[in-house]
Amino acid sequence: MAMCEVPQCQEHYGCRLLGKGIQLSNSVTPSRTKNMRPTVSTPDSSRAAVVYDERPGGIKVPIMKADGSVLRSGEYQRDKTRIDAKLRNLRSS
Numbered sequence: 353m354a355m356c357e358v359p360q361c362q363e364h365y366g367c368r369l370l371g372k373g374i375q376l377s378n379s380v381t382p383s384r385t386k387n388m389r390p391t392v393s394t395p396d397s398s399r400a401a402v403v404y405d406e407r408p409g410g411i412k413v414p415i416m417k418a419d420g421s422v423l424r425s426g427e428y429q430r431d432k433t434r435i436d437a438k439l440r441n442l443r444s445s
Contacts, residue, residue, distance in 0.1 A: 399426035405439060415439075 361367040403423045404412040415423040415435070428435060 399424060401425040403428045 356364055356367060358367075360371065362371070401424065403415050403425055405415050406412055415428075417423055417427075423435070
C-alpha cells in the first residue's frame with residue numbers, strides 16, 4: 353500500500369502516522385496471500401467408514417484385520433480382490 357504523494361497529508365491514516373514519526377513496514381499492510389498456509393486435510397468420511405459383511409438374516413458384522421482392528425473403507429478399496437477372495441473361501445468352508 354503506497355503512501356500518497358501530497359506533503360503533510362492528514363487524510364490517510366498512514367500519512368498521519370508518518371507525520372508522527374512512525375514508519376510503516378510492508379508487513380503491516382493487508383495482503384491476501386501473506387502468511388497463507390495450506391489447511392490440514394482430513395480424510396473424507398468414506399475412507400473412515402467401517403466395512404461390514406452381511407450374513408443371512410440381515411446381520412451385519414464388521415470385517416476385522418489380522419491385528420484385531422476393524423477394516424476401513426479406504427483399506428478395503430486398495431485390497432478389494434484379495435479381501436473378497438478370502439471372504440469367499442471362509443464362506444465356502
